[in-house]
Amino acid sequence: xxxxxLFIIFSLLVIxxxxxxxxxxxxxxxxxxxxxxxxxxxxxxxxxLRQWKNWNVEFSTLDSARMRYSDRSSGVNASLxxxxxxxxxxxxxxxxxxxxxxxxxxKEYHFIQAVSDSLDRTTRVVWIRSLPxxxxxxxxxxxxxxxxxxxxxxxxIIEDSLRLYGFPISIETVKDTLVVTKVAxxxxxxxxxxxxxMYHSIFEYAKKKDVPLSNCRMANFSLSGRxxxxxxAGIPTTKKGFSDQQISILEMPSHGRMLVGHxxxxxxxxxxxxxxxxxxxxxxxxxKVAMVxxxxxxxxxxxxxxxxxxxEIYFPIL
Numbered sequence: 001x002x003x004x005x006l007f008i009i010f011s012l013l014v015i016x017x018x019x020x021x022x023x024x025x026x027x028x029x030x031x032x033x034x035x036x037x038x039x040x041x042x043x044x045x046x047x048x049l050r051q052w053k054n055w056n057v058e059f060s061t062l063d064s065a066r067m068r069y070s071d072r073s074s075g076v077n078a079s080l081x082x083x084x085x086x087x088x089x090x091x092x093x094x095x096x097x098x099x100x101x102x103x104x105x106x107k108e109y110h111f112i113q114a115v116s117d118s119l120d121r122t123t124r125v126v127w128i129r130s131l132p133x134x135x136x137x138x139x140x141x142x143x144x145x146x147x148x149x150x151x152x153x154x155x156x157i158i159e160d161s162l163r164l165y166g167f168p169i170s171i172e173t174v175k176d177t178l179v180v181t182k183v184a185x186x187x188x189x190x191x192x193x194x195x196x197x198m199y200h201s202i203f204e205y206a207k208k209k210d211v212p213l214s215n216c217r218m219a220n221f222s223l224s225g226r227x228x229x230x231x232x233a234g235i236p237t238t239k240k241g242f243s244d245q246q247i248s249i250l251e252m253p254s255h256g257r258m259l260v261g262h263x264x265x266x267x268x269x270x271x272x273x274x275x276x277x278x279x280x281x282x283x284x285x286x287x288k289v290a291m292v293x294x295x296x297x298x299x300x301x302x303x304x305x306x307x308x309x310x311x312e313i314y315f316p317i318l
Contacts, residue, residue, distance in 0.1 A: 027130070027131060027132075028128055028129065028130050028131070029128070029129045029131065029147065030126070030127070030128045030129075031126075031127050031129075031147045031148060031151055032124050032125060032126040032127065032151070033124070033125050033151040033152065033154070033155050034117075034122050034123070034124055034125075034155075035114075035122060035123045035124070035125055035154075035155050035158050035159060036122055036159055037122075037123055037158050037159060037171075038116070038123065038171070039095055039114045039115065039116035039123045040094065040095070040285075041158070041171065041284045041286075042095065042114040042123045042125060042158050043094050043095040043096070043097075043114050044283050044284060044285070045154055045157050045158060046097055046112045046125070046154060047074055047089075047092055047093075047094065047095075047096070047097045048073050048074040049069065049073040049074065049078055049079070049080040049087055049089065049099075050069060050073035050074075050080075051073075051157075052080070052087070053067070054153070054157055055150055055153035055154040055156075055157050056150050056153075057146045057149050057150045057153070058146060058150075062082040062083070062085065063082060063083070064082075066082050066083055067080060067081070067082045068080070068081045068082070069081075074089070074092065075089065075092060076089055076090065076091065076092060077089065077090075084103070084104040084105075085101070085102070085103050085104065086101070086102040087099055087100070087101050087102075088100050088102075094285065095113060095114040095115075096111075096112070096113040096114070097110070097111075097112050097113075098110070098111050099112075106132055107132075108129065108130060108131050108132075109129070109130040110127065110128075110129055110130075111127070111128040111129075111130070112125065112126070112127045112128075113125070113126050114126075125151065125154060125155070125158075127147060127150075127151060129147065161280065165276040165277075165279060165280050166272065166276050167261050167262060167263060167272075167273050167276050167277075168261070168262040169259065169260070169261045169262075169276065169277060169280050170259075170260055171257055171258070171259055171260070171317070172257070172258050172260050173254065173255065173256065173257060173258070174252045174253060174254055174255075174256040174257070174258055175258075176214070176216075176218070176236040176252065176295075177251060177252050177253070177254050178236065178237050178238060178239070178240050178249060178250070178251060178252075179218060179234040179235065179236050179237065179249070179250040179252070180202050180205075180206060180211065180213065180234060180235050180236075180237050180247060180248075180249060180250075181202075181232055181233065181234040181247070181248055181249070181250045182198045182201055182202055182232075182233050182234075182246055182247050182248075183230070183231070183232050183233075184198055184230075184231055184233075185224050185228055185229065185230045185231070186228065186229060186231065187227055187228055187229075188227055188228065188229050191221070191229055191231070194231060195219060195231055195233055198231065198233035199217055199233055199235065201246070201247070202233065202234075202235050202247060203235075205244070205247050206235075206237070211237055211239050212237060212238055212239060213235045213236070213237055214235055214236035214237065215299075216235070216236060216295055216296060216297055217233070217234070217235055217295070217296045217299070218233070218234040218235065218236070218293050218294065218295045218296070219231060219232065219233050219234065219293060219294050219296075220232040220234075220291050220292060220293040220294070232291065232293070234250065234293070237249075252316075256316060257316075257317050257318070258314045258315065258316055258317065259277060259280065259281065259286060259314070259315040259317050260312055260313070260314055260315075261273045261274075261276065261277045261280075261312065261313040261315075262310075262311075262312055263309075263310070263311045263312070263313070264308065264309070264310050264311075265307070265308065265309065266306060266307045266308075266309065267306065267309055267311070270294070270311060270313075273311075273313055274313065277313060277315060281315065281317070286315070286317045286318070287317060287318045288315050288316060288317055289316050289317060289318050290316035291316070292313065292314065292315050292316075293313075293314050294311055294312070294313055294314075295311065295312040295313075295314060296309065296310075296311055297310040297311065297312065298310045298311075
């Protein structure tokens, strides 16, 4: 009797194993993590296959030198090949991606989506992974931490601009809603002298009109000819309702959003922050909607001071 029972159990195991080989069963594992970024800026690292190596733990086992991408790494049909492993995007939008992974004869599916919370201040990144039975068992009971670690990596990448772009960059609401401004053109070589004169004019005008001014100064520079430059100088204030032919008030909506980059060092190195913010804007699919400007948090008095300037760059964005 005992032998008969063992034979039946063994036969059932053979039948079940054969069935699983002939018609694989797929099971899902769902994980999620909270990210301190608005939903519209959370999707880029997981909707672009070129960035998966930066956060997906599984990719640490792949040979990066053998990774080959299709003509593009995002969008439907974009693909990544590493040896026998092929990852293909089958569905996507700015905050969602579905990826089919062909892993040497077995298939997995990844469904990753960014979901905004009720206050639009944080985002949940939800990752559903569809696996064959044996892969599900391995992930569930043996490794079990790869998805958790990958999500932590993803959170770090989404939130940490300093590591990725070399500078602290963040999205903030408008701080200076009222700015006293003056616009003028000058030769490129006279840029610094002309800017100083413009600030002096603003201070003198504000003194006459009894207008309070901030200690910070702002400026925008744009080419107006081969050897000339157009300067917009500004100083934040809290009073409005005055202007003349040369000096006016710029009003910015308090609900507006700014991409803000922070820099410390000599002015000659500020171009690196501009380049980093342009790259950040492309990665996050941001659209600049108004004049970019610099805000000087220090006022250097000596050559030594000028090597340690603190400057913020503002990109008005949608």
